[in-house]
Amino acid sequence: MNQALLQVKGLKKSFNGIEVLHSVDFSAEAGKVTALAGENGAGKSTLMKILMGEYQADGGEVLLEGKKVAFSSPHQALKNGISMIFQEMSPFPELTVAENIYMGREPHRFCFLKKKEQNKMAEEKLAELKIRLDIHKKVKKLTVSELQLLEIAKAVSYDSKVVIMDEPTSSLTAMEVSLLFDTIRMLKERKVAVIYISHKLEELFQIADRVCVLRDGSIISSRPAEEVTEDVLISEMVGRELSQIYPKTDKTIGDVAFRVEHLARRGVFSDVSFEIRRGEILGFAGMAGAGRTEIAEAVFGVEHYQAGRIFLHGEEIKIRHARDAIQNHIALIPEDRARCGLNLSGSIRDNMCVTILDRIGKCRHLIASRETEREQTSEIAEKMRIKMSGQEQKVLYLSGGNQQKIVVGKWLLTKPDVIIMDEPTRGIDVGAKYEIYQLIQQLAGEGKAVLIISSEMQELLGVCDRIIVLREGQIAAEMDVKEASQEKIMAAIVNQEEERRKN
Template identity: 45%
Template sequence: MGENTAAGKNDYILECQGLSKSFGGTKALQNVELHIRRGEVHALVGENGAGKSTLMKTIIGLYKADSGTMSFEGKPYNVSGPAEAIRKGITMIHQELNPEPHLTVAENIFLHNEDVKGFFLNKKETNRKAREILKEFNFDISSTRLVDDLTLAQAQMIEIIKAVSVNAKMVIMDEPTSSLDNEETEQLFKTIRSLKERGVSVVYISHRMEEIFDICDTVSVFRDGQFIDCKSISEVTPQSLISMMVGREIQNVFSKTDCEIGETVLKVEGLTGKGFQDISFEVHQGEILGFTGLAGAGRSETMRAIFGLDSFVSGKIYMEGKEISNKNPRQAINHGIAMVNEDRRQYGLCLYRSVNENISLPNLWVKQKGLFLNKKREVVENRQIAEMLTVKAASLDEEAIALSGGNQQKVVIAKWLMSNPKVLILDEPTRGVDVGAKSEIHALMCEFAKKGLAVIMISSELPEVMAMSDRLIVYHEGRITGEFRKDEIRSGDVTQEVVLSKEFGDK
């Protein structure tokens, strides 16, 4: 089992032995084991559907194991739900954030742990405590601000602060940096190191290899619902981990295929709006144009304005040389623009609708037969595009919520491809998906470019966006601060450090 066999058993704060869990005929966990030491950062890795989240939800009491045993601090451990798990010292930050949007930052931090004065919430004391915690985390935000007004990255930081403020003995973090920029990620790592010093154990679930090797001490690998191995980080390499995760070698995670670049499709001149100023760029047929920058730099805001989700105050947008005005997404779609949002679960999918319905949703008018939906045509066309994108689902009738993150993303991409776009905007297209699905999505992007689509890719993951872009545009505080060609990046003249300096505003 790797390095855990060599250590004294008394070091373990959590032990899981022989855990199994099935949903219908699907075996989500098969005789799984997990051993977490006190004060260590323990990575859990594996493709989507490998069983990581199911195991964690079993530990916090959202699921009950069919068989197996757990112990925490040397005592038998069974809980009826997350509230009881928190009381015993285990808390979890979920990848799908669940803050209360209409409560303030302070109220969210102390939710279910309120300071009351008689029958009423002691708001003055709650805000005072919240300010102290926010200051401790160097998070410059008002404690009285509504969470609904925060960015996704800010909401994620509030969830992290909330989780570690209850004096937990073990904190489970599921993709905690998926919405954080480099600076916020480093602040999170400082928090994790502080937790280690206090003897708190951290279970760290992530698909980002550089983070695992930066912050984690130990790694457990899962595949197809089974425990594969546990190793010290010093014993493994990124490539060996990937091989264990997928059961095969992926030679190049960033599989960029160069395509012939054609005429200009989309051109933006002097676009200014909320969060961005004087933005000008163009993207061509067969080109993958990358955008990067710190969270809140204005990348997504620019694309939302182009897609008609938000308004802009000045500037012009051209499609194939003709000026257009997208006052709403329907107009953008009619002009040949499609956009995959960064938050697929909130904005990209109807989670409790079928795969078939999700793919059809933006394109129902195309599939009409008179006043009615042409169901036969709908099923045939949706099956064809699902097969083309290798969407793994039991059937097109399966609900989207039952799919892995990578397959959910493919469904979102499928529904927009059905609109036959000329420009495809992909905002964080591989966020929260495993290395296998990530490689597949990169290959699909290249296929789209090969067929003449102009692809715009927004990514906070520098190795990814630098490898996949024909050109890379860098944002800082709403403005473009740099633009690099793929030959400059491949030659080594433009490094990650150079791009980062532009993200921080260097001229």
């Protein structure tokens, strides 16, 4: 039998006396891509963090090239040839791209840094991977997708025997994903074992040689990729059949609820006009950096804009602060949960009720009302099917899907008429995704106007009624979902770039 490069036998891990990994067996072969699929909270990240030495296993063993290993820190794992692209990226914001790639192993003579050589090495590495990044740029100035590219370059640059990729494409555009796949193929040729984790199932089919499904801390199946179909995979992951990926409900589209005219902000977006009808789901497509998020934030009042008018139910409204938006029943579910969505050190109830404090307080809304807070929280928690041990539980300890549900829930409490969702399903598992889609349909069915920003074209096509494609801060195309296709959207996104190249 072909000896696997990396073998995991009977691995166990508990947190707070709760076992999250039950005797997991798993292996990755050299020159193959082993995909690991599973819902959020299934234990994928925990398993990978044990391999990287970030956590220590409570039982079982890890064999690297047949030798038993147990790393006590990521540093040791790196030295022994395992590197990882982390789901939560942790770069050094004040340092440059090159410095980040070679952090901790800078080329040096005695104790003097060889900066020129480092830059040269970084440049070569990026060229080899066909990643376009300015190596002198400070990392804090990179966008989310550029950061992810940096993390990929960094992980690959260790020349490891095993490369673990935990959700490497969550913020990448389609083109960048295909670049990453080229990189993975290159790694395969070099006999590297790649462990690939992603919620995007179609990616698994494109790149994986073998697919393992992890559910509730146990390996459910492990098969060659050719033998696996999407339906089987999904039902194995969630442990139940999902009738459709994108649920649909009957709804009627009413009159215009929300209209934006000639919105502009210098250097970011210009002349953006669109409208959303009651019961309609509008989608914003486009590359990262096309201004989608910025437009949403301007409309919601957390970013400024220089020109343009906003109308709600035909009346012009002024929005200068998120408070104004909330008062006008507009909600924004932000892209970056950890940064702008949640107070991680707070309890579930604190997070839920923060948007409605001024509405539910007693005595002219000055005194906080614990009972109302409790009622509202349990009502939404039930509606959203949030898995929690109690309202006092800290949000920090919840899985990504449940955290996202809390962000959505806290905005539903404001009883919005217009709901903007920026990447509502980023980094959450199939089951939670399905619930979010159901919720979106339900909200539209109730006559609310919904705007969805997403980098996943499949998702936009499945969920929306109408799609607007943005390109460099301008509306490039607008199409009814019946006429839209992935190719059409892609064409609208790329068009201008090609034109520019011709010039």
